Amino acid sequence: MTTQRTSGRRKQALAAAAVVAALLTTAACGGGGDDSNGGSKNGAPGFDAANNKVAQASEAKKGGTLKFASSQDADSWDTTRGYYGFMWNFSRYYSRQLVTNKTEPGKAGAEVTPDLATGLAKVSDDGKTYTYTLRDGVTWEDGKPITSKDVKYGIERVWAQDVLSGGPTYLKEVLDPKDEYQGPYKDKSKDKLGLKAIETPDDKTIVFKLPEANSDFEEMLALTSASPVRQDKDTKSKYGLRPFSSGPYKFESYNPGKDLTLVRNTEWKQESDPVRKAYPDKITIKFFSNANDLDARLIAGDYDLDLAQTGLSPQGRTTALKEHKANLDNPVSGYIRYATFAQNVKPFDNIHCRKAMLFGADHVSLQTARGGPVAGGDIGTNMLPPSVPGSEGQKYDPYGMAGENKKGNIEKAKEELKACGKPNGFKSKIAVRNNKPVEVATAESMQASLKKVGIDLEIEQYDGSQYASVVGSPSNVAKKGYGVIIMGWGPDFPSVQGYGLPLWHSDYILDSANNNFALIKDEKIDGLFADYLTELDDAGKAKIATEINHKVMEGAYYLPFVFEKFINWRSNNLANVYTTDGYSGMYDFVNLGLKNPKK
Amino acid sequence: MTAPLHEPTAEAAPSAAEEAAVAGAEAKAVQGRSLGRIAWERLKRDKLALTGGIVVLFLIVVAILAPLITSLYGQDPNEFHEDLIDPLFGTPTGSLGGMSGEHWLGVEPVNGRDIFARIVHGARISLLVGFLSAIVAVIIGTVLGVLAGFFGGWVDALISRVMDGLLAFPQLLFIIALVSVMPDSMLGLSGTGVRLLMMILVIGFFGWPYIGRVVRGQTLSMREREYVEAARSLGAGRFYILFKELLPNLVAPIIVYTTMMIPTNILTEAALSFLGVGVKPPTSSWGQMLSSAIDYYKSDPMYMVIPGVAIFITVLAFNLFGDGVRDALDPKGSR
Numbered sequence: 001m002t003t004q005r006t007s008g009r010r011k012q013a014l015a016a017a018a019v020v021a022a023l024l025t026t027a028a029c030g031g032g033g034d035d036s037n038g039g040s041k042n043g044a045p046g047f048d049a050a051n052n053k054v055a056q057a058s059e060a061k062k063g064g065t066l067k068f069a070s071s072q073d074a075d076s077w078d079t080t081r082g083y084y085g086f087m088w089n090f091s092r093y094y095s096r097q098l099v100t101n102k103t104e105p106g107k108a109g110a111e112v113t114p115d116l117a118t119g120l121a122k123v124s125d126d127g128k129t130y131t132y133t134l135r136d137g138v139t140w141e142d143g144k145p146i147t148s149k150d151v152k153y154g155i156e157r158v159w160a161q162d163v164l165s166g167g168p169t170y171l172k173e174v175l176d177p178k179d180e181y182q183g184p185y186k187d188k189s190k191d192k193l194g195l196k197a198i199e200t201p202d203d204k205t206i207v208f209k210l211p212e213a214n215s216d217f218e219e220m221l222a223l224t225s226a227s228p229v230r231q232d233k234d235t236k237s238k239y240g241l242r243p244f245s246s247g248p249y250k251f252e253s254y255n256p257g258k259d260l261t262l263v264r265n266t267e268w269k270q271e272s273d274p275v276r277k278a279y280p281d282k283i284t285i286k287f288f289s290n291a292n293d294l295d296a297r298l299i300a301g302d303y304d305l306d307l308a309q310t311g312l313s314p315q316g317r318t319t320a321l322k323e324h325k326a327n328l329d330n331p332v333s334g335y336i337r338y339a340t341f342a343q344n345v346k347p348f349d350n351i352h353c354r355k356a357m358l359f360g361a362d363h364v365s366l367q368t369a370r371g372g373p374v375a376g377g378d379i380g381t382n383m384l385p386p387s388v389p390g391s392e393g394q395k396y397d398p399y400g401m402a403g404e405n406k407k408g409n410i411e412k413a414k415e416e417l418k419a420c421g422k423p424n425g426f427k428s429k430i431a432v433r434n435n436k437p438v439e440v441a442t443a444e445s446m447q448a449s450l451k452k453v454g455i456d457l458e459i460e461q462y463d464g465s466q467y468a469s470v471v472g473s474p475s476n477v478a479k480k481g482y483g484v485i486i487m488g489w490g491p492d493f494p495s496v497q498g499y500g501l502p503l504w505h506s507d508y509i510l511d512s513a514n515n516n517f518a519l520i521k522d523e524k525i526d527g528l529f530a531d532y533l534t535e536l537d538d539a540g541k542a543k544i545a546t547e548i549n550h551k552v553m554e555g556a557y558y559l560p561f562v563f564e565k566f567i568n569w570r571s572n573n574l575a576n577v578y579t580t581d582g583y584s585g586m587y588d589f590v591n592l593g594l595k596n597p598k599k
Numbered sequence: 600m601t602a603p604l605h606e607p608t609a610e611a612a613p614s615a616a617e618e619a620a621v622a623g624a625e626a627k628a629v630q631g632r633s634l635g636r637i638a639w640e641r642l643k644r645d646k647l648a649l650t651g652g653i654v655v656l657f658l659i660v661v662a663i664l665a666p667l668i669t670s671l672y673g674q675d676p677n678e679f680h681e682d683l684i685d686p687l688f689g690t691p692t693g694s695l696g697g698m699s700g701e702h703w704l705g706v707e708p709v710n711g712r713d714i715f716a717r718i719v720h721g722a723r724i725s726l727l728v729g730f731l732s733a734i735v736a737v738i739i740g741t742v743l744g745v746l747a748g749f750f751g752g753w754v755d756a757l758i759s760r761v762m763d764g765l766l767a768f769p770q771l772l773f774i775i776a777l778v779s780v781m782p783d784s785m786l787g788l789s790g791t792g793v794r795l796l797m798m799i800l801v802i803g804f805f806g807w808p809y810i811g812r813v814v815r816g817q818t819l820s821m822r823e824r825e826y827v828e829a830a831r832s833l834g835a836g837r838f839y840i841l842f843k844e845l846l847p848n849l850v851a852p853i854i855v856y857t858t859m860m861i862p863t864n865i866l867t868e869a870a871l872s873f874l875g876v877g878v879k880p881p882t883s884s885w886g887q888m889l890s891s892a893i894d895y896y897k898s899d900p901m902y903m904v905i906p907g908v909a910i911f912i913t914v915l916a917f918n919l920f921g922d923g924v925r926d927a928l929d930p931k932g933s934r
Contacts, residue, residue, distance in 0.1 A: 314708075314894040314895060315895065315897055318688045318898040319897065321687065321688065362679075368681050368684060368686060368710070369709055372686040372687055372688075372689055373687075375689070434875055437891070440880060441710065444880050444881055445679065445710065447881060448677060449679075458879070459879055459880050461879070
């Protein structure tokens, strides 16, 4: 026993020595890092080299294993149910739609391009009929052709919200606003294709008949929730565990919260797909429970990129910025981080009290709390994200948030307080998610800066996963007195409808899971949205979006913090990397390749 | 009665007064010294315990005078100093977490609040929760422990089983659950006040079985002693025996356990604040500071070291002092 014990100790000592040695070597690597913005010795293309442009497209080779890492699993891998941005992005590996986002960097990535269809829709003059023809040679993973009926069935699944909850429901609201169709599982017709708004005269043709025109309809068809699903492969609520592939890769294994592996779908043919390049042979995701651990493994080169694409955590970010700058991109995410003022909590029913908040807050401090100009983003000055057509960015700054009042304007705030009838300030509460330390930091910043004008804010942290019932319920908000609600929002698809409709339209004031926290009920805003839906011209659409944004800002319902930016990691081995506005500034997953497939 | 009153001053003041005290002590020695006196004499000789005691006293003074100290020092614990923060990394610009003549212990990352001021104010929370929850535990524990030990039978069985149950309870998880469902305001308190009250009550409530068990054991062994028998045979009532014969003899173990319980409670408070269910921002607490320091342990290690050291010193001081008190009060002690 004694000898064994000694050997055990020796092993420990050896292990400790090995760890120390490893630490020293990593430190040494770090020391010789790449500070320059240009390319580096280890092959990384440089800081921001893949931000809105393609980096190292020519170096992508066929084959190899592309390794994702993530600190969270998708909400569901079911094409109907997923709502997370990274799930939509990743789903293009195993699902195709009639149209999809262009595989191009930056703004162009948000435009739609034909995928299963031979071309963009033939739209009737009144904007109510959309006709598509399916491409030849498009197949499922078992080799059977994808038909227009499969597309219709896949879209019909959106109606089955009782079984398949979670995904976006735009298609349901546009195609069936009166809620007449019951969904495919309650469908009495034999083929379960009872939805009247979609017609499939033959296997290659599909016709959408909209009750009312909607200028963003084709954008909605580019969402993952418009993917085809084959009826005999529909496992209903279990479909997310093993979706049946229509894309270049199919599921090999999936252990929720642990790992996921996709392998090549041998039935998929390159010539039938104008969008996907399908470089790697295999795609894996490894799920981590600790974000710091994940970042360390990314930086060590064990994985190629972060699946969630929400930026490195503060710790990893500092290390990466100091030592591996060439591996980072700093894209605008399309999200705006903001505070909303609930009009059903006094005194926020008074516009002057709301304006006092906008003038009193220290916007630089809020930006620092979000992570500063690089990791947090530029100071937000209005409510339309830079990726949405019609946005003006910081050029539209009605309250001087990035200009003369960026450190807070106490005098103006006090004037507004006087106009509000509260010259000595008032008390209220900030509701903030407890699982988001950065949001708590912004709440503390508001608290500190607004105290100077006499506004006394108490911070209430609530369980972030319960947000639909805590801040999403206007009656609960009124009861608890949550005058200020801190939140963030990104566009589902880059248009004012895909961003602002749930936030600002009076029809979207809901009893639970409400997102119109401010309870905006403005006929002018509602009217502008109605105009937008029938406006088919792109320039006209952008103009209306700008007007809506101005109306929202004039109402002082929102205090934007930042136009969010991320610092995302890409490994040395990634090629053909670029960020796309189609997926909120993430890398476009579907066409990533590896430089060295054997690595 | 002059001598004991003199003693603390005698400690500080030299020569004449000291001699008088010593003389007084010698004079008393002939008459036999009280238990408290013997303990005090012993404690005085235990340098380690004395140091612990002085640190504890110092901390209490700091906690009470926190607003005065920070206003003399010239920094508000909740004031932001973003000019001292590197906007790219969110960490303080100076070395050692931004330590300077103006900010003695540096500033927090992201918002640049003064760490010294926050540590001083954080001492209030730690000590308040530590002391008050210990008092709650002592009151419940003593009452129920004495009842169980003295009455025996089904009373003992019931109380003992409750204690066993509570000791087996995962208290940290329970507190986290409780804090997330409790109301925002109660008993006229709101915000941080509610959180503090809740922490004190809950930590105290889960702490009483520890003291209850000791008190019960002591009572059990004492109620059969000769002097109790004597009192009983002279016709003393139950309550007379309880309050006049038993309780005075329980004081020593209770004091010892209280001093040992306070540091544990301080650590529980730190753990709760660390987990985000402690006091509300912007109120500072050591545990909350540690918790937010995790994201910066590489880039700004001082931010983690400082509240860690504060907790370490406080807990160590209480433990040393508690140990000394136990040794001093131990009738079998050799010193």
